[in-house]
Amino acid sequence: MVWETNFPGLSLRRRGKVRDIYDLGDRLLIVATDRLSAFDVVLPTPIPDKGRVLTQLSLFWFETLAGIVPHHVLTASDFSGELAPYADELSGRAMLVRRTEPIPIECVVRGYLAGSGWKEYQQTGGVCGIALPGGLRESEKLPEPIFTPATKATSSHDENISFEEMASRIGRDLALRLRAVSVEVYSRAAAYAARRGILIADTKFEFGMEHGALLWIDEALTPDSSRFWPAADYQPGRAQASFDKQFVRDYLERTGWSKQPPGPELPADVVAGTQGKYREAYKRLVGRDLDEGIA
Secondary structure (H helix, E strand, C coil), X not given: CCCCCCCXXXXXXXXXXXXXXXXXXXXXXXXXXXXXXXXXXXXXXXXXXXXXXXXXXXXXXXXHCCCCCCECEEECCXXXXXXXXXXXXXXCCEEEEXXXXXXXXXXXXXXXXXXXXXXXXXXXXXXXXXXXXXXXXXXXXXXXXXXXXXXXXXXXXXXXXXXXHHHHHHCHHHHHHHHHHHHHXXXXXXXXXXXXXXXXXXXXXXXXXXXXXXXXXXXXXXXXXEEEEEHHHCCCCCCCCCCCCHHHHHHHHHHCCCCCCCCCCCCHHHHHHHHHHHHHHHHHHHCCCCCCCCC
16 A cells, blocks of 8 residues: 655655645656545545556546547656656556646536535536526436536635636636537546446546647546446435445544544445445456556
8 A cells, every 4th residue: 555655856746635746847747645535634544456546547548538638648657767766666556647737627527416416406406507407316317417617626625616607717718628528528438337337427527738738637537536336226316326435435424523634544344345446446447457457
């Protein structure tokens, strides 16, 4: 397990909730650790294999859907030169990527009514300014996927905004392009996943600009950035079982924890259960076990 990385000689740009990012000039090194956050708090207990699942699943989607939008990955296997001393620790969990100018918007696409979207629908009959049919139930499949952007927050919860608000912040042309790309990526990925027994209820994307070109950055359709539901157990009108960290959230809700730092240690059965869910999601989607053919 890797809780955090420390690579002498490399410049640590940022240590996020899950990823450690190193500045290599015109490139960035993104290392997915096994840290897990819930309710915006990093928990003290790592989840074995989590970082490898996030990296390998992102690589799978980046390549599978590259025909829609190019991605920022340069390599996830060649850790030579200044990275050579750390190649073993980087193997399977790191990506060397292009440096871009990140667009400060979370591009969220929802195919089902869940999470904050379900709460907002109950109050307003819509989500992010998008009116929806009446009488929809929790977890109901929407008539078509909807694009519900959010602001990117570094120290607090992201805030849902309307498309018009997004357009006023970054420009209408770019906003229209991001909406079209996000919905197409989601739709293609959701159709693929459904054939493998996983419903992608919603997901978030991040994009950046490099010399005027739009690139898909950060992570891609992982259990951390998406709600993955087992199709065989799907039943609208209630919350769903999931392959994502909802398993941990549900446990924490039962403990009565205040959702303020520090987070509690996770018991061994919750750790093992979460590890199993991440690995199972990877295996279903990619078609092989995590330990087979790591890049």
